[in-house]
Amino acid sequence: MMTEAKSHDELTRLADDALRAHPGCETARVPAVAALPHSHSDRNWEIPNVVLGDSLISDVDRAVMSIHRQLGRKFHLV
Template identity: 60%
Template sequence: MTESIGKTNAELTELVNEALGDQPGCETARITGLQPVPGVRGGRNWEIPSVALGDSLISDVDRAVITIHRRLGRTFHLI
């Protein structure tokens, strides 16, 4: 397994928001922040607790958030 890259909360939030805005139907959605998962030191040690939908449909955002967390969670960890 490849080591993930450490990012600050602000850096990772920016990356997640960019990825979310690129998803179909999620152009106006934005996450309001990331939250560390207690007891996990690397990998998917963060979660997305809430999203501001804007004009996006919740079904589009749900799908996108799951996809983004899986993809970016393999690449980046929260420091």
């Protein structure tokens, strides 16, 4: 399956919007995605840090794993 190329800013914005859409994560924020230097999978990026805000870490952790899986199937970082 082919993935669509996204810039660092575009992918960060998509991840941030997706995170805030998850229940309990409305105040959390993705400051940036990071490129993986030597990725052996289709995904060449990760979400290394998240600002929790008033959100519970368990809610944010679950959401980030889901977002990375979903967006990683659609987009790659250029």
